[in-house]
Amino acid sequence: MKQWSKRTGMVVWGFAIVLLVLSWILSWFFTGPNAVRALWYIGWGVWVCGAILIILPLIMIYGRAKGKKGKGWIESMPIVDSGIYSLVRHPLYLGWLLMYVVVIFFGQHWIPLVMGIAGIVCIYLVAIQEDLRLIVSFGEDYIHYMQKTPRMNILLGIVRALQRRKKSKRV
Secondary structure, eight states: OOOOOHHHHHHHHHHHHHHHHHHHHHHHHHOOTTSOHHHHHHHHHHHHHHHHHHHHHHHHHHHHHTTOOSSOTTTTOOOOOSGGGGTOSOHHHHHHHHHHHHHHHHHOSHHHHHHHHHHHHHHHHHHHHHHHHHHHHHTHHHHHHHHHSOSSOHHHHHHHHHHHHHHHHHO
16 A cells, blocks of 8 residues: 555545544434443443543553653654563554444444444555654664564554563473
């Protein structure tokens, strides 16, 4: 996949944000008395997981960026591969992706479903573009990080982390 221009990335992000806001609003209108309550409760559980995945990386990055000197705090950052970043490369994007899943569970109508799927695709494409940008920024170190840490599959990330821990205990 070719790397996007900055403008294309901003357009996709803008579209994703508009989709999320509209789909949240529409999901509340479409949730009617016939809605499956179990899906609604599952949606709240997914919302909590998504909120954690949005907040946790922001706290980690902010904590590491404090006091760094350079062009900007992002440019002066090393690759963060500990904590939640040892499980998935893009926990923040995974959190936003889960917010679209929440919309689907809450709305239980074809309009929030279509908007949620479109939003999920947008967020996933943004994550792919972020990987391409980070390869350019960090080179081989980021490629090595990509090989050991999945993009957004947190279950696979947990399995790999447990395997690494088991392997390090043997040595």
